[in-house]
Amino acid sequence: MEASSVSVASQGEAILNLLEASLLLISLYIIETRTVPRAIMGYRIQAGVLAIISLFTAVPVLQEGHVILASGLVFLPISLFSLIKYALASATIPEFHLPWDKILYRKAEKLWRQADFRREKEASGRTMLFYVLLALFAFIIVFRSLPLSGAMQQTQRIGVAVAITLQLSGLYTMLAKKDMISQVIGLLMMDHGMYLAMVRLAPFPHPGAAFLWALYFYTALTLLLLFFLVPHLGKLTGSADLDLIERSSELKG
Amino acid sequence: MMDQMNSGVYSLIALPTFGVFCIAILWVFLRNNLSKGRWLQVISLGSVAISIITFIISTLLLGPLLNDQGAVKTVLLGIRLHIDALSLYFILVVNIIAAAASWNAHAYLQSPEGQKGFGGPALFLGLMNLFHATMLISVIVDNLVVLWIAIEATTIASALLVAYPNHRRSWEAAWKYVIITSTGIILALIGTIFLAHAVSSGSDTLIWSKLIEYTPKTQNEKSMIFLAFLFILVGYGTKAGLAPMHTWLPDAHSEAAPPVSALLSGVLLKASFYAILRYYTMTNVMLGESYHTLINTILLTVGLFSLVLAVPFILKRNRFKRVLAYHSLEHMGIILFGVGIGMPVALFGALLHVLNHAITKALMFLAYGNILRSYASAFGDKKLNDEDISGVLQAMPYTGMLLILGGLALVGTPPFNVFMSIWMILWGGFQRTLGLSENGTAGDVHIGFMIALIVFILSTTIIYFGMAHHLNKRVMGSASFGKKKLPESFISELAPLFVLAILIIIMGLWIYPSLAVLLNQSVAIVLHHTMP
Numbered sequence: 001m002e003a004s005s006v007s008v009a010s011q012g013e014a015i016l017n018l019l020e021a022s023l024l025l026i027s028l029y030i031i032e033t034r035t036v037p038r039a040i041m042g043y044r045i046q047a048g049v050l051a052i053i054s055l056f057t058a059v060p061v062l063q064e065g066h067v068i069l070a071s072g073l074v075f076l077p078i079s080l081f082s083l084i085k086y087a088l089a090s091a092t093i094p095e096f097h098l099p100w101d102k103i104l105y106r107k108a109e110k111l112w113r114q115a116d117f118r119r120e121k122e123a124s125g126r127t128m129l130f131y132v133l134l135a136l137f138a139f140i141i142v143f144r145s146l147p148l149s150g151a152m153q154q155t156q157r158i159g160v161a162v163a164i165t166l167q168l169s170g171l172y173t174m175l176a177k178k179d180m181i182s183q184v185i186g187l188l189m190m191d192h193g194m195y196l197a198m199v200r201l202a203p204f205p206h207p208g209a210a211f212l213w214a215l216y217f218y219t220a221l222t223l224l225l226l227f228f229l230v231p232h233l234g235k236l237t238g239s240a241d242l243d244l245i246e247r248s249s250e251l252k253g
Numbered sequence: 254m255m256d257q258m259n260s261g262v263y264s265l266i267a268l269p270t271f272g273v274f275c276i277a278i279l280w281v282f283l284r285n286n287l288s289k290g291r292w293l294q295v296i297s298l299g300s301v302a303i304s305i306i307t308f309i310i311s312t313l314l315l316g317p318l319l320n321d322q323g324a325v326k327t328v329l330l331g332i333r334l335h336i337d338a339l340s341l342y343f344i345l346v347v348n349i350i351a352a353a354a355s356w357n358a359h360a361y362l363q364s365p366e367g368q369k370g371f372g373g374p375a376l377f378l379g380l381m382n383l384f385h386a387t388m389l390i391s392v393i394v395d396n397l398v399v400l401w402i403a404i405e406a407t408t409i410a411s412a413l414l415v416a417y418p419n420h421r422r423s424w425e426a427a428w429k430y431v432i433i434t435s436t437g438i439i440l441a442l443i444g445t446i447f448l449a450h451a452v453s454s455g456s457d458t459l460i461w462s463k464l465i466e467y468t469p470k471t472q473n474e475k476s477m478i479f480l481a482f483l484f485i486l487v488g489y490g491t492k493a494g495l496a497p498m499h500t501w502l503p504d505a506h507s508e509a510a511p512p513v514s515a516l517l518s519g520v521l522l523k524a525s526f527y528a529i530l531r532y533y534t535m536t537n538v539m540l541g542e543s544y545h546t547l548i549n550t551i552l553l554t555v556g557l558f559s560l561v562l563a564v565p566f567i568l569k570r571n572r573f574k575r576v577l578a579y580h581s582l583e584h585m586g587i588i589l590f591g592v593g594i595g596m597p598v599a600l601f602g603a604l605l606h607v608l609n610h611a612i613t614k615a616l617m618f619l620a621y622g623n624i625l626r627s628y629a630s631a632f633g634d635k636k637l638n639d640e641d642i643s644g645v646l647q648a649m650p651y652t653g654m655l656l657i658l659g660g661l662a663l664v665g666t667p668p669f670n671v672f673m674s675i676w677m678i679l680w681g682g683f684q685r686t687l688g689l690s691e692n693g694t695a696g697d698v699h700i701g702f703m704i705a706l707i708v709f710i711l712s713t714t715i716i717y718f719g720m721a722h723h724l725n726k727r728v729m730g731s732a733s734f735g736k737k738k739l740p741e742s743f744i745s746e747l748a749p750l751f752v753l754a755i756l757i758i759i760m761g762l763w764i765y766p767s768l769a770v771l772l773n774q775s776v777a778i779v780l781h782h783t784m785p
Binding site for chain 2: 217
């Protein structure tokens with residue numbers, strides 16, 4: 001009986017690691033892709049995979065009777081999965097308020113497709129190489145200098161390494177892509193890394209719950225501010241391209 | 254007595270929060286019944302009253318806390334609060350600058366720029382109160398996640414306040430501010446998760462006053478706690494404006510309205526520094542002597558790097574508010590350098606510098622804000638550029654003198670306050686270089702510290718001349734609109750500046766005894782986690 005439960009647990013960990021590996025591939029896709037709608041799609045798939053990963057933490061929490069906490073764990077990635085494209089559309093076109101307003105949503109999609117990607121001119125091989133280096137760096141940090149405790153430390157390490165890779169690739173996206181929507185996606189990708197680190201490392205229910213609510217607060221606040229700033233800045237500068245904005249900016253020196 | 258102290262602590266947070274609600278309620282019910290000028294007067298006076306009362310309450314807490322209690326521990330809405338000497342010191346810093354800034358805000362909101370800000374004066378003052386409240390919460394909470402939330406919450410109010418002037422530059426600065434600080438702050442949360450994982454011991458895991466008593470059992474735990482500290486340093490360091498994560502700082506500080514710049518530079522950076530200081534204390538106590546030198550070296554290096562990086566930007570031709578913003582980078586570097594020296598006298602100096610820099614920088618931003626407004630009105634329809642500001646001493650003699658005084662103080666001219674704190678930091682540096690222990694016995698000369706001190710002295714000296722050049726250009730000569738004198742309103746514009754200037758002069762010569770006791774206790778808390 002005990003041997004079978006250990007085997008189930010290790011199978012669960014193996015599935016988790018597979019899902020985490022898929023997060024790496026998706027983040028590579030987000031970095032590599034050359035249009036904003038595809039980057040948004042990649043981001044949504046990543047949020048969906050995170051929702052499945054969060055189930056592995058939510059189920060034991062639910063079994064302990066913490067219904068709100070368990071729901072909260074799954075709800076954050078699901079809400080990002082379902083709402084992000086509409087939220088980004090409303091940031092792009094201030095008049096867009098309702099998800100079923102298809103005409104304005106298509107207008108937003110059209111604008112995203114036109115977004116000028118600086119990296120388009122770069123060789124994709126270079127980006128891939130850079131990404132592999134980022135991932136290697138994260139894995140080396142975690143496996144060589146980050147000691148973890150507990151019974152399943154090897155698998156936990158993989159999760160944390162993926163989380164750090166997501167953070168670094170989010171940062172890279174923000175540095176490399178110069179349109180505002182991609183920068184928001186980069187920031188949200190870092191948020192995904194943070195979320196993964198939380199479900200893999202933070203002890204639940206205490207103090208994990210505090211981290212979860214902090215992350216809700218962070219996500220809501222950041223999105224709120226960005227969706228307030230993006231349309232204003234776009235209106236004043238006439239562009240969503242941060243490179244163009246920077247070139248004509250008076251904020252220098 | 255304890256009940257009275259608890260009430261005092263609650264009212265510290267409640268008052269600015271109450272201010273936000275009051276402004277919102279007044280906006281709904283009173284706005285249409287009053288003239289524009291009267292409406293502005295009502296909400297401005299309300300905000301000034303709130304910040305002054307909050308300041309008085311914090312000074313009233315000073316006596317009992319220093320003499321009898323050591324620390325006030327209480328719970329508000331399920332959140333544990335912990336106020337010791339270090340928290341109270343930061344509360345005082347926040348309240349002094351908030352009072353001066355909200356006083357000056359009235360003059361700013363009367364100007365055409367203040368009137369045309371997005372959302373109007375009511376939103377501006379509501380956000381100022383919210384900003385004040387979140388900074389106070391940051392320095393009194395006992396829970397590390399709530400501390401993170403409070404620091405993150407400062408972003409809501411401050412980002413919108415940066416954008417308030419409602420021109421392209423201010424929106425760009427707000428965007429950069431949100432993007433960079435949000436990126437940084439997430440690293441602080443991941444550091445907190447690492448710490449919680451390393452010390453996981455139930456519900457007390459996140460309470461720093463309990464966590465400090467935790468002794469790591471294995472080397473693995475120690476490595477994890479150290480790694481957590483590094484993430485925290487980068488995360489909160491971003492918000493504290495430390496190099497190389499400082500890139501939001503010159504834009505946000507220079508584009509915000511003057512009272513907001515004073516708050517950003519004077520206290521927002523310090524609230525984030527407070528978070529670093531708490532983690533520094535915890536990490537040192539938990540990890541013991543073996544990591545102490547390494548952590549101090551990291552802080553010293555980051556501090557020195559921030560200071561050195563500020564030099565070329567202060568020397569080059571730049572808009573004056575931007576120059577002042579780079580001075581914030583310099584002074585945060587000086588403060589971190591003082592902590593990194595690891596000697597009590599240097600830490601005393603670094604903590605004193607927190608207040609000295611806040612007061613001096615607030616004076617500079619507010620004075621220059623007054624100048625910009627008056628010159629803009631003298632220029633009329635013609636667009637005012639920063640290069641047009643000259644001959645201030647002739648056109649606005651009182652404000653000009655205050656600007657000179659603030660500028661000289663800011664770069665450490667004796668006998669002003671900043672000189673006093675920099676001298677203490679240097680004294681600690683000399684002690685460390687000569688290997689002097691706390692009881693005065695000499696050891697080996699430390700070449701690394703000597704080089705660091707030389708770089709420190711050289712950088713501050715070069716900065717001195719840079720500031721002198723910028724001041725000379727603005728203050729001397731004659732104004733481009735002729736010899737006409739511009740009006741200077743004593744009550745709304747000059748009064749808060751004079752109060753700050755008096756503090757700058759007095760604190761260069763004398764440290765108020767209760768403040769010295771508060772600082773000594775704070776040093777003991779940071780270095781030994783004990784009361785003297």
